[in-house]
Amino acid sequence: MEDWGRKSVVTLALTVLTSSQGLLIAASKANGVKYDYAVTSANCTVETTKMLMSLLALVKIWRTVGVNEDNRISTSWSELWVYPIPAALYLVKNLLQYYVFLYVDAPSYQILKNLNIISTGILYRIFLKKILSGVQWSALILLALGCTIAQLTSGSDQVLSTPFMGLMMAIVMAILSGAAGVYTELIMKKQPKRNVNAQNVYLYLFGVIFNMVAIFLYDYDAVFGRGYFYGYNAIVCTMILNHSLSGIAVSLVMKYADNIVKVYSTSVAMILTTLVSIPLFGFQLTLPFVLGTSVVSVAVYLHYQSKDTPQPPGALTK
Amino acid sequence: MEDWGRKSVVTLALTVLTSSQGLLIAASKANGVKYDYAVTSANCTVETTKMLMSLLALVKIWRTVGVNEDNRISTSWSELWVYPIPAALYLVKNLLQYYVFLYVDAPSYQILKNLNIISTGILYRIFLKKILSGVQWSALILLALGCTIAQLTSGSDQVLSTPFMGLMMAIVMAILSGAAGVYTELIMKKQPKRNVNAQNVYLYLFGVIFNMVAIFLYDYDAVFGRGYFYGYNAIVCTMILNHSLSGIAVSLVMKYADNIVKVYSTSVAMILTTLVSIPLFGFQLTLPFVLGTSVVSVAVYLHYQSKDTPQPPGALTK
Numbered sequence: 320m321e322d323w324g325r326k327s328v329v330t331l332a333l334t335v336l337t338s339s340q341g342l343l344i345a346a347s348k349a350n351g352v353k354y355d356y357a358v359t360s361a362n363c364t365v366e367t368t369k370m371l372m373s374l375l376a377l378v379k380i381w382r383t384v385g386v387n388e389d390n391r392i393s394t395s396w397s398e399l400w401v402y403p404i405p406a407a408l409y410l411v412k413n414l415l416q417y418y419v420f421l422y423v424d425a426p427s428y429q430i431l432k433n434l435n436i437i438s439t440g441i442l443y444r445i446f447l448k449k450i451l452s453g454v455q456w457s458a459l460i461l462l463a464l465g466c467t468i469a470q471l472t473s474g475s476d477q478v479l480s481t482p483f484m485g486l487m488m489a490i491v492m493a494i495l496s497g498a499a500g501v502y503t504e505l506i507m508k509k510q511p512k513r514n515v516n517a518q519n520v521y522l523y524l525f526g527v528i529f530n531m532v533a534i535f536l537y538d539y540d541a542v543f544g545r546g547y548f549y550g551y552n553a554i555v556c557t558m559i560l561n562h563s564l565s566g567i568a569v570s571l572v573m574k575y576a577d578n579i580v581k582v583y584s585t586s587v588a589m590i591l592t593t594l595v596s597i598p599l600f601g602f603q604l605t606l607p608f609v610l611g612t613s614v615v616s617v618a619v620y621l622h623y624q625s626k627d628t629p630q631p632p633g634a635l636t637k
Numbered sequence: 638m639e640d641w642g643r644k645s646v647v648t649l650a651l652t653v654l655t656s657s658q659g660l661l662i663a664a665s666k667a668n669g670v671k672y673d674y675a676v677t678s679a680n681c682t683v684e685t686t687k688m689l690m691s692l693l694a695l696v697k698i699w700r701t702v703g704v705n706e707d708n709r710i711s712t713s714w715s716e717l718w719v720y721p722i723p724a725a726l727y728l729v730k731n732l733l734q735y736y737v738f739l740y741v742d743a744p745s746y747q748i749l750k751n752l753n754i755i756s757t758g759i760l761y762r763i764f765l766k767k768i769l770s771g772v773q774w775s776a777l778i779l780l781a782l783g784c785t786i787a788q789l790t791s792g793s794d795q796v797l798s799t800p801f802m803g804l805m806m807a808i809v810m811a812i813l814s815g816a817a818g819v820y821t822e823l824i825m826k827k828q829p830k831r832n833v834n835a836q837n838v839y840l841y842l843f844g845v846i847f848n849m850v851a852i853f854l855y856d857y858d859a860v861f862g863r864g865y866f867y868g869y870n871a872i873v874c875t876m877i878l879n880h881s882l883s884g885i886a887v888s889l890v891m892k893y894a895d896n897i898v899k900v901y902s903t904s905v906a907m908i909l910t911t912l913v914s915i916p917l918f919g920f921q922l923t924l925p926f927v928l929g930t931s932v933v934s935v936a937v938y939l940h941y942q943s944k945d946t947p948q949p950p951g952a953l954t955k
Contacts, residue, residue, distance in 0.1 A: 344849065400681070430924070453938075454772055454942075454943075456940050457935050457938060460931070460935055464928055464931050464932055464935075467928055468786055468925070468928050470926060471789075471924065471928075473791065474924055476924045478924055479922060479923075479924055479927070555752065567798055602700070604793045604797060605794055605797075605923070606789065606796055606797055607786070607789060608746070609797070610782055610786050610789075613782050614782055614786075614932060617775050617778055620771075620775060621772065621775050624771055624772075625772075
């Protein structure tokens with residue numbers, strides 16, 4: 320029961336934080352603000368903030384219960400070597416993102432990104448060895464379809480004439496992003512007793528390192544010429560704080576829930592963001608959005624009403 | 638097992654006949670043929686053809702097994718009085734159709750017609766007292782959503798600004814059409830041993846009578862001025878034959894399967910018609926059609942994979 324409560328809280332936190340993330344972006348656009356900051360710098364600050372927050376939480380725990388085997392910060396190479404892998408997968412995915420737009424236009428990419436949901440389900444099944452029932456698979460496919468339908472615009476039909484190369488790259492990117500998520504869950508759950516804040520420190524440490532590399536590769540002139548914090552205003556700082564908190568929420572979902580919960584949370588967040596944007600920013604309600612949201616709602620119902628399927632002996636415990 | 642086989646055959650027949658119905662209409666449009674015949678005359682001929690076919694089948698049965706309690710054509714008022722009710726419900730629905738277009742435009746009406754699927758499910762539950770499981774309800778809602786999504790066009794968004802009066806009329810029409818279907822099933826199954834051809838003769842007899850009334854009300858001048866068969870060419874005759882056969886298939890589905898099977902069959906037929914129209918008539922494949930078809934496919938899977946739910950004692954036997 321306590322387990323169920325913790326799972327619900329982290330799921331809710333992820334949904335709310337991801338929704339407000341979308342709203343912050345919409346709010347900044349509605350004000351017509353153009354950002355001058357370097358994206359790589361912001362990403363690096365997010366990783367650093369997450370690492371410092373986890374470290375702070377860890378210090379607090381040390382003061383309460385003392386340092387022990389589960390919450391110590393010292394580690395071995397055998398524990399540490401897995402942590403750079405998700406960061407590396409994301410890096411390759413983000414590199415590919417620069418090339419995918421040579422073959423795929425922006426509205427089509429928005430549609431193809433939903434392949435992510437399917438690839439996460441497949442990789443989750445393969446690597447975490449957890450079985451989804453027929454109804455749960457149907458729900459996951461409906462979640463991807465519903466999100467796609469909700470995002471339909473007049474330009475979406477172009478996705479049907481996506482060149483083969485663009486489709487392949489979109490699939491590879493979906494696999495990389497799904498693999499990064501599933502691998503993170505694998506790391507977090509492989510040591511169920513290890514304190515999540517200690518695990519986060521390692522995870523985000525490599526996030527900081529990889530993002531620093533990205534600064535040197537792409538934004539050296541901007542960041543070193545104008546200064547690291549150039550362009551940081553109140554909205555940018557709020558967005559960075561929000562990204563940091565939702566990043567930590569993702570880690571907690573990986574530890575206490577799973578990748579399937581994550582895709583449902585972020586999909587529902589996408590719907591909520593649009594719904595709240597209608598009264599707030601005068602967004603137009605479209606029929607595809609209404610129909611897509613209905614499909615997503617049925618998907619969520621189907622996923623949660625279907626009983627937990629028995630897991631094979633090899634499956635990881637939650 | 639024999640029961641299951643018969644159910645499958647009538648379901649398949651209904652799907653194929655309804656698909657070819659759509660294709661015949663598309664073919665006639667592709668040729669640019671404009672019909673001169675009166676629609677009321679064609680409807681009346683369809684009812685007459687169905688009645689004659691049922692009578693012919695009955696005569697054949699009499700010759701093989703002789704006349705008995707189940708296949709006799711003679712009847713009592715207590716048996717007969719229920720048969721005009723579905724025809725009357727359809728008549729009211731068709732009358733309403735003339736007024737609904739005062740409030741609802743054609744693309745919106747196309748969208749709203751899918752409410753039919755939901756109303757059939759609700760009335761089926763209420764009047765036939767059969768229970769659908771949570772998954773089967775989800776599947777039915779998804780079927781309606783999928784059909785709507787597959788039919789999305791650039792004009793569909795107008796449905797969101799349908800006036801209240803138009804929406805109410807569309808709902809009433811959906812209820813009338815659902816009620817006619819459910820009532821027909823009730824009639825066909827109330828006497829499970831009664832020969833379906835004898836039941837059809839009564840059903841179609843009132844179809845003929847009601848359609849004659851319609852000729853007098855709406856098309857008196859056209860039909861009596863130019864002659865009943867004016868404008869009947871080869872294509873019109875083929876369409877009438879096709880309508881007659883699919884009408885009989887509907888009756889058989891009501892007798893040996895149910896209204897839920899009927900909505901699945903006709904929805905799948907709508908998808909098949911569009912699919913076949915792409916190579917045949919150069920229809921453009923749209924993304925909403927692909928996504929809607931996927932949702933319908935998941936709905937069909939969910940409906941058939943979910944185990945039959947236990948029926949309460951009051952439910953009708955198949």
